[in-house]
Amino acid sequence: xxxxxRYIYAVTKRLPQKQRSDLEQExxxxxxxxxxxxxxxxxxxxxxxxxxxxxxxxxxxxxDRYRAKRNYxxxxxxxxxxxxxxKIVVAAVAxxxxxxxxxxxxxxxxxxxxxxxxxxxxxxxxxxxxVFAWITVIFAIIxxxxxxxxxxxxxxxxxxxxxxxxxxxxxxxxxxxxLVGLLFAVLAIILFNTAEHLIGIYxxxxxxxxxxxxxxxxEGFRALLPLINIxxxxxxxxxxxxxxxxxWTKGLALANLAFNLLxxxxxxxxxxxxxxxxxxxxxxxxxxxxxxxxxxxxxLWGQVLTGLIAIVALGFxxxxxxxxxxxFRYQQ
Amino acid sequence: MGETAEQxxxxxxxxxxxxxxxxxxxxxxxxxxxxxxxxxxxxxGFPIEPGTLYPLLRRLEKQGLLDSTWDTSENxxxxxxxxxxxxxxxxxxxxxxxQKISASITALVKGERGN
Numbered sequence: 001x002x003x004x005x006r007y008i009y010a011v012t013k014r015l016p017q018k019q020r021s022d023l024e025q026e027x028x029x030x031x032x033x034x035x036x037x038x039x040x041x042x043x044x045x046x047x048x049x050x051x052x053x054x055x056x057x058x059x060x061x062x063x064d065r066y067r068a069k070r071n072y073x074x075x076x077x078x079x080x081x082x083x084x085x086x087k088i089v090v091a092a093v094a095x096x097x098x099x100x101x102x103x104x105x106x107x108x109x110x111x112x113x114x115x116x117x118x119x120x121x122x123x124x125x126x127x128x129x130x131v132f133a134w135i136t137v138i139f140a141i142i143x144x145x146x147x148x149x150x151x152x153x154x155x156x157x158x159x160x161x162x163x164x165x166x167x168x169x170x171x172x173x174x175x176x177x178x179l180v181g182l183l184f185a186v187l188a189i190i191l192f193n194t195a196e197h198l199i200g201i202y203x204x205x206x207x208x209x210x211x212x213x214x215x216x217x218x219e220g221f222r223a224l225l226p227l228i229n230i231x232x233x234x235x236x237x238x239x240x241x242x243x244x245x246x247x248w249t250k251g252l253a254l255a256n257l258a259f260n261l262l263x264x265x266x267x268x269x270x271x272x273x274x275x276x277x278x279x280x281x282x283x284x285x286x287x288x289x290x291x292x293x294x295x296x297x298x299x300l301w302g303q304v305l306t307g308l309i310a311i312v313a314l315g316f317x318x319x320x321x322x323x324x325x326x327x328f329r330y331q332q
Numbered sequence: 333m334g335e336t337a338e339q340x341x342x343x344x345x346x347x348x349x350x351x352x353x354x355x356x357x358x359x360x361x362x363x364x365x366x367x368x369x370x371x372x373x374x375x376x377g378f379p380i381e382p383g384t385l386y387p388l389l390r391r392l393e394k395q396g397l398l399d400s401t402w403d404t405s406e407n408x409x410x411x412x413x414x415x416x417x418x419x420x421x422x423x424x425x426x427x428x429x430x431q432k433i434s435a436s437i438t439a440l441v442k443g444e445r446g447n
Contacts, residue, residue, distance in 0.1 A: 023390075025402075026366070026411045030386060033367035033408075057383040065387035 003049050004031050010059035015066055023066065031056070074139045082139045086132065088244060091182060093131050095236050097124050098186055102193050102229055116194050170330045171247040181239040185232045192228050196221055201284060213284045220275030227273070231266040234259050253320075253327035260316040267312055271305055352380065354430055356388060357423045360398065363412040389413050397422055 008027045012020045034052045035044040056062060074082050101120050191199070200214040238259045245252050270276070282297040291297050355378050359369060366386050373380050380388075392398045397419035401412050415423060 019390075022411075025409060027386070029408050029410050030366045030382065033365070033410075034382065037367070037371075055382060057381075062383050062387065065384065066390060 001044075001049070003046070003053065004028070007031070007053050007056070007059055011063045011066070014060065014063035019066075072143055074136070074143050078139055078143060082135070085139075086135050088240075089131055089135060090128060091240060091243065093127050094124060094186065095182075095240070097127050098189055099233065102189055105193050113194050120190070168247070168330050170326055171249075173242045173246050173248065175243055175246070178239040178243040182236055182243075185236045185239070189229060189232050192225060192232075196225070200278075200281070203284070213280050214278050215281055217275055217278040220273065220277070224270050224273040224276055227266045227270040231263045231270070234263050234266075248323050248327040250327045250331060253324045256323050257320040260320045264313060264316045268309055271308065277301065348378075351430070352384075352388065353392070354423075354426050355380070356385070356392070357397070357415060357419065357426065360413055360415045360419070363401070363414040365403075365410040365412050369413075392419070 008024055008031075011027060012024055015023065031052060034055070035048060038044070038048050038052065097120075101116075101123060105116065196216055197214055197218065198212070199216065200212050203211040203213060205211070238256060241252060241255065282291070282301070285291045285297060286293065291300060355373060356369070359372050359376075364372065366382070366389060369389075370380065370382050370385055373385075389398065393400050393413065397416060398413045399416045399419075400414075403410050403412055
């Protein structure tokens, strides 16, 4: 009969404490009834016990039937909303932590890149874990209270006019694009704030060791870095907005234009900034003979930058114009 | 055709599920315990698996359609179920609904054959 007890335990352990003892007794007498029916006056053997238990079926399934409704931590009703909220909040927190660490970096520069990365990722990991836990707990409570968010938000009676408009394929924003954009912005912020001295020309010559010619002058770069950070932050805000709104509205397209103008202005201010480029960088070009002796390297470099600015301007222009056009052309 | 049998089986199961409660309530004007009910229903040609019936009895009790009592006078204590007052009311209504459904479906099925 040990198997019967094990079966009863396997069913009741899945059920709320308060109905366990009553159900245990009932199940025991029911199983005994079934056994008695099978063997009449004989003693039940393992084989008959097995038959009866098989007839009752998987204890997990039986326990499910004893519960009127299925138990979910977060049920299908609220899962979509849960996931959406989680995504947005996680993105926002990641952004916030990155921004905070960036600011912290200026206020109190860490000893090494390693230390900075360690600090950054432990802060990020800790914060994301917290966010995940809290959102999940909140949704679990909502689930437990048996209350559906989407239903609660609905008006009392439903009218066909409440139906959402069909998403216009021309206006849809692919979330993947924005996510990639966000990711690159985060990476760029980390790169510019922690490893700026590693940006440069890596020169390999046959005889000597590898040389690194830094692109930026440390002093000049530090003075101009806030411009880049603001620009990247604007980019992240822009991508987050796109991620949430998910389609090109007129407002979003106009905001996109404003963000692009601002970003472009910051970009120009940055690369035209005084003392940004390192002397070693110009010396290198002269050394390898790309700049004829006697020519002014700064003036030549200035022309290169003008070309670069033109390309970036074109990129921003196309992005702004296409999305503005779309939003006005296809909007009903 | 295994597929036909499977499909049929699933639909019949669904159909029976709909009238399960009516079948159970019909036998509970007098007190019965789980296994005796399994046997009665089987004898009446409406077999229900014990694994389905036992949880159903408790759910109906929770909904207030059944009252339960433990009989400990015999050497095996048993939980007996019986229609509650509310259960009797619901049962009477259900019979009316069932007759309506039965009549319409019978007419529908006959009509199909007449075509």
